[in-house]
Amino acid sequence: xxxxxxxxxxxxxxxxxxxxxxxxxxxxxxxxxxxxxxxxxxxxxxxxxxxxxxxxxxxxxxxxxxxxxxxxxxxxxxxxxxxxxxxxxxxxxxxxxxxxxxxxxxxxxxxxxxxxxxxxxxxxxxxxxxxxxxxxxxxxxxxxxxxxxxxxxxxxxxxxxxxxxxxxxxxxxxxxxxxxxxxxxxxxxxxxxxxxxxxxxxxxxxxxxx
Numbered sequence: 001x002x003x004x005x006x007x008x009x010x011x012x013x014x015x016x017x018x019x020x021x022x023x024x025x026x027x028x029x030x031x032x033x034x035x036x037x038x039x040x041x042x043x044x045x046x047x048x049x050x051x052x053x054x055x056x057x058x059x060x061x062x063x064x065x066x067x068x069x070x071x072x073x074x075x076x077x078x079x080x081x082x083x084x085x086x087x088x089x090x091x092x093x094x095x096x097x098x099x100x101x102x103x104x105x106x107x108x109x110x111x112x113x114x115x116x117x118x119x120x121x122x123x124x125x126x127x128x129x130x131x132x133x134x135x136x137x138x139x140x141x142x143x144x145x146x147x148x149x150x151x152x153x154x155x156x157x158x159x160x161x162x163x164x165x166x167x168x169x170x171x172x173x174x175x176x177x178x179x180x181x182x183x184x185x186x187x188x189x190x191x192x193x194x195x196x197x198x199x200x201x202x203x204x205x206x207x208x209x210x
Contacts, residue, residue: 003204013059014196016053020052021189049090056083063152069176072160075152080158089141096134138179146176147155162202169195 027044067076071168150169157165163190172193178184 002065003069006062006069007199007202008019009058009062009065010199011196012180013055013062014192014199016055017052018189018192018196020048020055021192022047025185053087053090055157056086058143066156066159072155073160075159078148078151078155081153082145083142085141089137089145092137093134093141095138096130124146130196138140142176142179142184146173149173149176149191156198160202162198164194164198164201168192168198 010159030078039175060076060083061069063079067073072128150173153169153172157163168191171187171194173184175188175191179188
């Protein structure tokens, strides 16, 4: 795979990821305003994850090309680890949502509607436990994602000489660790934008004519 082919694939993948993140955030805000049910919101997230994973597959293919071009297995290896962690995290998150979070949230909603003045402690405890399990899954997955993304982008920065990859790597690492709060999501998003710009600015290695 040529340098230009890998660069175009990486640009396309990162732009798709940036756009999908923006669309997902806007639709989530819209659904929150119209008070869509939690179950339907989860189904929507699953459906929207399909094009997102296709974009990540394209990103993985591009990283494989760069790995061969720069003769640096670290670039592809860390991208592959990140993809595997994301897939496992997504499946685990869906299971945690369906098995723990949604049932306990529905139970809590029913209890609040039935007896607003005396909420059963057991119901609240189950809900908090389910929330913690979901948070733990998301936090561990996000932290590992941030680490592998930063390793990939730092390796690209070293081999390509495009220093802005390091900025993107740092923002993604911090953003993933803080992904539970809003500022983390914003840092993560800005990191992807900088990564897209870095791929666009990349240039092939000069030919050795000596």
